[in-house]
Amino acid sequence: MDFHIKYITPDIKLSTYDDKLFKTETVFEYHMLVWFISGETKIIQADRSYTFQAGDIFLIPRNHLATIINYPKDGLPHKAVVMHLTTERLKKFYSNIDTEPKNLRKKTGIHIFNNHPLLESCMASLIPYFDMKEPFPEHIASLKIMEAISIIREIDKNTDAVLADFEEPGKIDxxxxxxxxxxxxxxxxxxxxxxxxxxxxxxxxxxxxxxxxxxxxxxxxxxxxxxxxxxxxxxxxxxxxxxxxxxxxxxxxxxxxxxxxxxxxxxx
CATH class of the missing domain: 1.10.10.60 (Homeodomain-like)
Incomplete structure (x- = not known):
């Protein structure tokens, strides 16, 4: 298995996988914003499945079970930039925003942003930082993540219903x-x-x-x-x-x- 992860901060990483396939079943602690550079991913949730390829950008909500299968494709490795949108950072972001997430339509599946140019530009701007030898300044990382969150909200206001929901799972049926x-x-x-x-x-x-x-x-x-x-x-x-x-x-x-x-x- 040839699987590599480069972190510029604990919340921003570049993952590269070059083998037949890589499968994991997980539930994410934090929301994950993913920009696909190459390869292919199949994500299977309880009631639907998705296939993502180069150029796709999507948001995986936290606390949702998923089977994830990653493939290299067309001679290129499976490669993606990933941002973790932590609860702590989102609480800070929404502390000065008047929003009523309970009144919004909450989409339980993956949010797909269809190669949106502003969001793609934001994610692509991170690539040069993965080659830096010196530590990536935290204040710049914070600005990049805040920029991504702001763009997501402009694309789809209903993402507030997901990003601003800080409740933990309660006892359910x-x-x-x-x-x-x-x-x-x-x-x-x-x-x-x-x-x-x-x-x-x-x-x-x-x-x-x-x-x-x-x-x-x-x-x-x-x-x-x-x-x-x-x-x-x-x-x-x-x-x-x-x-x-x-x-x-x-x-x-x-x-x-x-x-x-x-x-x-x-x-x-």
């Missing part, structure tokens, strides 16, 4: 959340956090709701989704196993055969 997000291969601690529970409370509530352990229920649901993708969508096992929450093809094939009696490659 466990059944509806898990039925929507079971395909994400996350630690149980993260599922607990996103449903407003400690790990022990999550396990207790889960057993009460589903009458089985989280691990057994998750495996069964993921295999059922895989079976549907293979039989109804005519997808290949190599295209399915990552999307339904398995780490590798061999583990997926073993679990699938154990449940259905034949390997996923035998599905017709």
């Amino acid at each position: 466990l059944i509806s959340f898990m039925e929507k997000n079971y395909m994400f291969n996350m630690p149980l601690e993260r599922f607990g956090y996103l449903t407003g529970r400690s790990l022990s409370t999550f396990n207790r509530d889960f057993r009460k709701a589903f009458q089985r352990t989280p691990q057994r229920w998750l495996t069964k649901k993921r295999l059922e989704l895989a079976y549907y993708q293979l039989t109804e969508k005519n997808k290949k096992p190599t295209d399915v196993f990552m999307e339904v929450g398995f780490e590798d093809l061999s583990h997926f094939s073993y679990a699938f055969k154990k449940q259905y009696g034949y390997a996923p490659s035998g599905v017709r």
Whole structure:
């Protein structure tokens, strides 16, 4: 795996990946603004999926589960500039702004800015700083991030409903959340956090709701989704196993055969 990250500050980085693919399943602590330079990324969320290529700019909201698959493309590495929009910085930004985010339409998915020239210029202006040997001044980094936030708000005022929402996840209905997000291969601690529970409370509530352990229920649901993708969508096992929450093809094939009696490659 050839994966490199350069930081000019803890909140601004340049990531480069040059291999067959790189997959991760995560929930981001902070909002992430991404400018794609080369390569391709597929982002899978509970109710939709996205494919991004060179030139695309998008905002991934915090506390949303996602499977992310990065690919090099056309002989070029997967390369992107990323800004972390931290809660602390956003609180400072919005402290002098009169906004009512609860009255705005809150978009729960990824915000796409379609190669907007002002935003692209802002992100591209960071490239020379990654070659600097001396430390990047924090006050300049802060100005760059504030500039990006200001441009985002000009492009879409409804982003205030996301950026100015500082609430942490509260206790929510466990059944509806898990039925929507079971395909994400996350630690149980993260599922607990996103449903407003400690790990022990999550396990207790889960057993009460589903009458089985989280691990057994998750495996069964993921295999059922895989079976549907293979039989109804005519997808290949190599295209399915990552999307339904398995780490590798061999583990997926073993679990699938154990449940259905034949390997996923035998599905017709």
